[in-house]
Amino acid sequence: MHIPEDLLYTPEHFWVRKENGTALCGITDYAQGELGDVVFVELPKVGAKVKKGERIGDVESIKTVSNLYAPLSGEIVAVNEELASKPELLNQDPYGRGWICRIRYVDAGEWSLLLDASAYRERVK
Amino acid sequence: MFSGTLRILWDPPLSGYENMARDEALFLVGEVPTLRFFLWCEPTLSLGRYQRTEEVDVAFLERAGIPFVRRPTGGRAILHQDEVTFSLFLPRGEASYSHRLLYAIVREALQKSLADIGIAVDTPASQAPSLHSPACFSLTLPHELAVSGKKVAGVAQAQSIRGNLFEGSILFTLDRHLFASCFRERERVFQELCEGALGLREVRGDLTREELTAAMVTRFGELFEGTFPGAWEERELLEAEKLLCGKYSPLSPYHRKR
Numbered sequence: 001m002h003i004p005e006d007l008l009y010t011p012e013h014f015w016v017r018k019e020n021g022t023a024l025c026g027i028t029d030y031a032q033g034e035l036g037d038v039v040f041v042e043l044p045k046v047g048a049k050v051k052k053g054e055r056i057g058d059v060e061s062i063k064t065v066s067n068l069y070a071p072l073s074g075e076i077v078a079v080n081e082e083l084a085s086k087p088e089l090l091n092q093d094p095y096g097r098g099w100i101c102r103i104r105y106v107d108a109g110e111w112s113l114l115l116d117a118s119a120y121r122e123r124v125k
Numbered sequence: 126m127f128s129g130t131l132r133i134l135w136d137p138p139l140s141g142y143e144n145m146a147r148d149e150a151l152f153l154v155g156e157v158p159t160l161r162f163f164l165w166c167e168p169t170l171s172l173g174r175y176q177r178t179e180e181v182d183v184a185f186l187e188r189a190g191i192p193f194v195r196r197p198t199g200g201r202a203i204l205h206q207d208e209v210t211f212s213l214f215l216p217r218g219e220a221s222y223s224h225r226l227l228y229a230i231v232r233e234a235l236q237k238s239l240a241d242i243g244i245a246v247d248t249p250a251s252q253a254p255s256l257h258s259p260a261c262f263s264l265t266l267p268h269e270l271a272v273s274g275k276k277v278a279g280v281a282q283a284q285s286i287r288g289n290l291f292e293g294s295i296l297f298t299l300d301r302h303l304f305a306s307c308f309r310e311r312e313r314v315f316q317e318l319c320e321g322a323l324g325l326r327e328v329r330g331d332l333t334r335e336e337l338t339a340a341m342v343t344r345f346g347e348l349f350e351g352t353f354p355g356a357w358e359e360r361e362l363l364e365a366e367k368l369l370c371g372k373y374s375p376l377s378p379y380h381r382k383r
Contacts, residue, residue, distance in 0.1 A: 012286065034223045037253075040175045055285070058175070062253070063200035063266065063281040064224045065174045 001124070002029040004095060008111065009120035012053075014071040015095060016114060019102075023072050026080075026099040027059070027090060030124045035061040038090045043079040044068075044101055050076060052110055056101070059090065071114065074105040126230070126348045127158060127215070132355035133342055134161040141169035141194035141205070143365070146373040147357075149197045150365035151214040152283060152290040159214045159355070160345050162338055165205045169193065170307050173200040173261075173281065178381050180259035182309050191307065194373070195380045198292045200281035201261040204307055207298040207324070209337050213345070216288040224284050228268035231291055234348060235270055235278055238340040244328055246270045246277070259308050262296065263317035270295075275323035295337065299324040 007015045013031035017024045032038065044056040050070040057068040079101045083089060089098040105111075115123065136147065144163050151159055170186060170193040172178070181202060186193055191204070213231065222230075236246050249267045258264055261279040265271045270278040280293040299322055305315035325332050346352035357365075372379045 034225070036225065042175065060173075060175050060199045062225065062228070062268070063173070063198065064228075065197070065199045065283040066224070067283075067285040069286065 001033065002095070003117050003121050005117045007095070008114035008116060010069070010071045010114060011123060012069045012071075013124075014069065016071045018111070021104065022077060023074070023103045023105050024099055025071050025101060025103065026094055027068070028120070029094050032091045032094045032098075035059060035064070035066060035090075037061055038087045041083040041087045041090065041100070043081075043083060044076045046076055046079055048076045050074065050103070052107075052113075059087070068100070070103065072103055072105040072110050073107050074103040076101050077104045078102040128218070129158060129349060131346055131349040131352045132157050132159045133352050134159060134355055134357065136161065136163040138164040138166040140166055140375075141171060141192055142373045142375055143369060144210075145171070145194050145196055146365045146368040147361075148212045148290060148292060149368055149373070150361050151212065152197055152285070152288070154361055154364045155214045155288070156216055157355075158216060158349060159212075160342070160352070161212045161214075163210050163212070165210070167192070168204060168206045168303070170202055170204050171196045172202045172380070174198060174283070175383060176201060176259070177383050180309060181307060182311065185306055189303075189306070192375065193380060195382075196281065196292055197290060198281035198283045200279065201259055201263075202307065203261045203279060203294050204300075204304045205294065206300060206303075207296075209295040209297070209334055209341075211293050211295075211341065213291040213293070214288060217286060224282055224289065225268070227289055227291075228280065228282065230348065231280060231293070232268050232270065234344045235280075235293070235295075235341070237344045238337065239270065239277075241340040241344070242329070242332065242336050244272060244325060246272055247274065258314065258317055259310065260304065260314045260317065261294070262299070262304070262322035263314060264321065272323055272325075272328055275321055277323050277325055277328075296322070296324040297326050297332065297334070299327075
């Protein structure tokens with residue numbers, strides 16, 4: 001299970017990377033392993049205003065629909081359209097080509113609520 | 126395994142829209158572990174949450190008067206006719222396990238239930254078949270149940286931070302022609318159903334719904350500190366009513382999305 005040191009995490013198994021005032025995010029390697037082969041991703045809508053912890057989409061694997069939750073409050077400014085035709089990218093490259101969305105966050109204080117790599121590792125071991 | 130007692134709900138025959146609205150209401154506002162048995166007031170096709178509508182022959186369904194409804198859970202389409210249909214809701218406190226482990230727990234309870242009524246199921250497959258089919262009963266996944274290589278029960282799931290919802294269908298009789306006619310690829314599906322699916326009455330002709338559901342109440346109850354015959358809570362029914370007027374109304378675009 002790969003947990004990059006330079007990312008932050010939510011208990012709901014999202015990773016977050018700060019980039020130029022936005023947060024790039026996706027699901028963790030642990031999450032993709034638990035889910036199994038992902039066959040569909042329901043992406044959030046670009047322009048949607050989301051609150052931390054709010055459901056922003058779904059993934060389907062092994063006949064299970066699993067909800068995805070916003071790691072931070074803000075506006076969805078981009079989504080990974082490639083996942084529509086290649087949902088398997090979530091399994092193959094969860095921290096790279098399998099990214100899910102980019103959020104322009106509105107509350108910098110919420111970053112302190114995210115877990116660092118060692119705290120996330122403790123949570124999933 | 127789980128704390129608390131399992132509420133058992135017995136619903137009368139309802140439309141597919143009402144049935145799915147009730148399941149989603151459990152998923153959204155349910156607070157206690159619940160095993161729900163329900164019936165369909167007419168043959169109904171249910172589609173998986175993200176299944177493509179184009180896989181279904183909508184014109185045939187309309188001609189045949191078979192409504193179709195989208196489930197809150199994943200997976201592929203099922204024509205609900207003569208079967209035992211159930212849902213199981215596990216609130217997060219009860220379901221702090223992976224969805225795959227929960228599938229295995231549900232499978233074992235179903236396996237024991239069928240054994241109690243004299244039906245031995247196959248050892249689970251080690252991995253999922255790689256084929257794709259629009260019909261749930263064409264393929265048996267490792268968490269599902271088969272007899273002599275033919276699928277008899279399908280189970281799908283939805284999970285959120287509130288808990289896990291399972292929906293399951295255990296076939297009593299299987300009208301392969303009608304089932305296959307619901308799909309654009311009817312010939313292929315018919316062949317798959319002939320080769321890969323079975324109604325339990327083909328195994329035990331005298332099987333009754335009461336026998337199977339009683340065994341299930343016992344076996345699922347063993348996962349908890351027993352069971353109790355429950356009733357819907359008012360807020361659950363209000364939520365179901367709200368869903369029935371919106372997302373699950375018969376004319377809702379939700380059923381035809383994708």
